[in-house]
Amino acid sequence: MLPYHGSYESYCGEAMAIGERTTVALLDGPASARMAIAESLTNIMASSIAKISDIKLSANWMAPAGHPGEDAVLYDTVKTVGMEICPQLGLTIPVGKDSMSMKTVWKDGEVDKAVTAPLSLVITAFSPVTDVRKTLTPQIRTDIEDTGLLLIDLGFGNNRLGGSALAQTYKQIGDVPPDVDDASQLKAFFDVFQKLNTQGKFIAWHDRSDGGLFACICEMAFAGHCGLNVQLDSMLIDNDSDAISVLFNEEVGGVLQVKCDDVQDIEAAFAEVGLADCVHELGRIYEDDQSTINNNGLPLFSASRVSLQQAWSETSYHMQLLRDNPESAQQEFDAIAENDVGLSVKLSFDINEDIAMPYINKGIRPDVAILREQGVNGQIEMAAAFDRAGFNAIDVHMSDIINGDLDFERFKGLVACGGFSYGDVLGAGEGWAKSILFNSRARDVFENYFNREDTFSLGVCNGCQMMANLKSLIPGAEHWPHFVKNNSEQFEGRFSLVEVMESPSILMQGMAGSIMPIAVAHGEGRAEYKSTEQRQSAKSIMRFVNHDLQTTQAYPLNPNGSPDGLTGFCNEDGRATIMMPHPERVFRAVQHSWYPDEWQEDSPWMRMFRNARAFTE
Template sequence: VNDALAAAGLDKCTHSIATINNLDTIEIITNGKSVYSQSRSELHSLWSSTSYEIAKLRDNPECAQQEFDAVSQLTSGIKTDLSFDLNQSIVTPYIKTNVKPKIAILREQGVNGQVEMGAAFTKAEFDAIDVHMSDILSGRVSLDEFKGLVACGGFSYGDVLGAGRGWASSILYNARAKDEFEAFFNREDSFTLGVCNGCQMISNLTEIIPGSQNWPSFSRNVSEQFEARFSSVKIGESNSIFLDGMAGSTMPIAIAHGEGKASFNGNSANNIAMQYVDHSGNITQNYPHNPNGSELATAGVANDSGRVTIMMPHPERVFRAVQHSHHPKDWDERSPWMRMFENSRAWVD
């Protein structure tokens, strides 16, 4: 930075006034004498106190308190801990063959995540096809043509019937669409992913998805607010084809939803695929690390066969390193989430 300023003739107009240290302390020194010293956590709490008082009145006061308490905690921040080799691309063998299985990038009115999703699956050597629900309802497109189906995120029907419910109802109460989706879910050579609004929608289709009867329902965030954050999740042991070989990894991911609280409603919590964790990598119920109050910190689940996975976080928004606000220096173009999309391509073969 100093070299750039000097090259622009601004070196005499700038001064270095601070350095970083390994302590949780802000200290001001003048003429070699300390004139002010205070812990970062106390100053941070003071800075955040006004926002906290407003949040107590506007939001769930318990969540406001938990977030305010987290300000004073000294942590290492968001981190990545991988159980697999980030730099290994498992789709390299398929590049030479130029065989690209077709995947339906499914959207409905109000859905907005189809472009990033299509890009991620294209990068993973799929032929990503834009499919609107009107194509299915009219019979212009059949799911028989596709190996994969992904329901994207957004706000279908403005969430006015509850997030994803209107979209799901357009399938369940249309004979042609219901038959199409039920046949697809029952095909052993097919796979399905639902993200955010797509997760909410598919969670309402359990009557036609084998092995999904114990899935949670998704309701309003416990904070009573729309949550748009960069959270951390830990990949669990599950049979999800998307997360094969990734168990034990802790990775940052984007979340953006108003109704993401997973509740199992007394059902057995089977096949939890990923859970929200704090900065120490511990599964947590505390806000904001668990951004919606999900039971068992559930962020995603799979069905019994592993061919259907649904999750509230957005892997398509972070499959490239440049999409992360911060990442380790040894990352190149790929982020760890690229492995998830590549796993589905490897499964097809």
């Protein structure tokens, strides 16, 4: 039996976050290390962590050892990390690495040349998470009434601009960098943050780091597709020039979205731990697209979310134009200007109905083969989904078949999993199929299985590509397409919206007409047909749709560029199903990066696995 260690039954998890402040090291090495640790904490604290000592740090040191002055800076920086701030916070660093050769020298003719990189410390924080459902994101929620924003400023009004992104835009470094002046305040902030988040007082959180407060609130607005009305009055600004330092300093802190009714309780909780002066009310959220920053009732800045997000995305867009398919890059950039309503769900069935329960209650668990090849990594979650649906999931490797150690006689289900088979080289699924087609024993085992009328089969991702190349062995699958490189010319890892279509697939029974999000992770997912007749004859089971719930060809809502958005197929009698998206990665509601508040334990994709259990009866 394939074990999955219960990780698909609990709400515990783990979190990782990174912090770095390399530019600050040009001004103050120890300050850069303290800020890197602080940034890792303000990132990871969005997760539900029982206590700060549960967090462990990995330290990646880089320095030009031997360069004048750098050895002393490195010593002071290591000292402040190992003997000062980490003990003060109760943190340990059990692992790390170093690169002490961050300098290169060479001769250009008679001229000596050198490039020296500054001291750099990259901190990776990792921790167990007590309840992943309480994880906060930067997405502003516009569906919750009467909310506002709070700035948590652990710089306590210092607003130091040294080493900031703003300084760099003026080709400067600055003079005085931000710092962690009192580690006990950072620890108190972490503790009160976790307490209030456990009580459900927070809606969204984004730390203030690269770009400062201005970048922080803009990114929150981009995620929420909304505008903001920000007031800077509470930060005691005497004149408009001070607004620059307030908006662009990169001191420790961040922005919270909270219910207005909870503001008084939140401020009281911060005051209890000596942090009353770090909480500032910023203002409200607009459902229209305009963001305005005010001081003492006068507007300092106003712009639309679209114009700001396009400016924010422009560098990435120009890189994509050179690196990716330019047409895909253009479509993604143009989509920023569209009135996107975001993800939604439309179901044709009861998400909480367990149609497999009567059969599970019999105590009979049919065997399902969870098939994998070298490099496949999706077998554990696939086994967990089928186990929950009432199957006995058995780990089967291709070597078991080729060596003659196993056949499929005992199995009612056969599932070819995805995730980097053969290191995800181009055509990996096709290579997997050829290891079957060109091996007489393996070919017979698969062909005999597919011809049994009491079995079902499923191929996902690499497994989809593999089974599509086995269509000569699968009755009624002759019209299946071939799967080739995505139109974007890149691997696509996304959370996409699909519509389930009417089809004979035994896995999709009762789900037709449903629209719901699903995980996508593939580099070769575009369906390719030899002819129009093949395209029209293929039995389609699902297609990508846009956020207006219409079939889409546009990137990135159709991540691979498949014609008509079609991304899943079945054979004539519905017993064999293939699809590019990963339903096994989202069979629980909590696995989704977004889902409606009313969803409980199951996601709609659990119905697919229970349909398989019902079929075996």
